Amino acid sequence: MQVFTCLTVRVQPDLDKVFKALADPTRRYLLDLLREDNGQPLGELCRRLDMTRQSVTQHLAVLAAANLVSTARRGREKLHYLNPVPLQEMQERWVDRFERPRLRALSAVKHRAEEAMREKPSFVYVTYIESTPERVWEALTDPDTTAQYWAHRNESDWQQGSRWAHVRADGSGVSDVVGEVVEAVPPRRLVTTWLDPAGPEDQVPSRVAFDIQEYQGVVRLTVTHTDLADEQAHRDVSGGWAVVLSNLKSLLETGKLLSMDLRRKP
Structure with missing residues (x-):
């Protein structure tokens, strides 16, 4: 005692x-x-x-x-x-003694599910732009600006939970991508889901995160496209993102666009 x-x-x-x-x-x-x-x-x-x-x-x-x-x-x-020792002590004091077998089973299920999710390919692209976080954010969310370097207008109020659409800038009004704003923290982070409106009804949306960081006097823009359907989808977005983000960089740094066809996704 x-x-x-x-x-x-x-x-x-x-x-x-x-x-x-x-x-x-x-x-x-x-x-x-x-x-x-x-x-x-x-x-x-x-x-x-x-x-x-x-x-x-x-x-x-x-x-x-x-x-x-x-x-x-x-x-x-x-x-x-x-x-991690204090956290381990908390677990041993209040959790392990009473719930260890059940929690181990749940943990095993969680790990298997996470492993299955990690099987979906993802794409990461990092570029450095001589600009400010505010200008990069505007370039990603302003419909008129995106129409210049992306050939699509990104249209939304950019509030969490709102709908967004990637609308062709040719005046047809056709959306090649639609989705939801998952996270919006201007001018630092924007996360959206991506769906093909002409795709099957049971399609699973992919997700795109834009992380905007100041780095040694310039902006580091990291684009992470996750939950892609397969390797073919990975190849498709790899080429598309490289073209779009290179054109964005050129527009913000020089005011000019690159000479390339942007009528493709993304």
């Missing part, structure tokens, strides 16, 4: 700090960044969060106080590492 009492006194304050650290979405995102790439310096974390060094340092201090983040020196740099 004495041992149990001592453990209770020791653990409870640590758990309070863990819950406080996890209550903030920015700190949870910091942990996600370290989970993806452990051992990052402060400067890289600041860039990924688009926050000042002081703000990120304060968040890291809360995580360190909860023992969720540890640091190590590499030359003049201080590297930050995710420490």
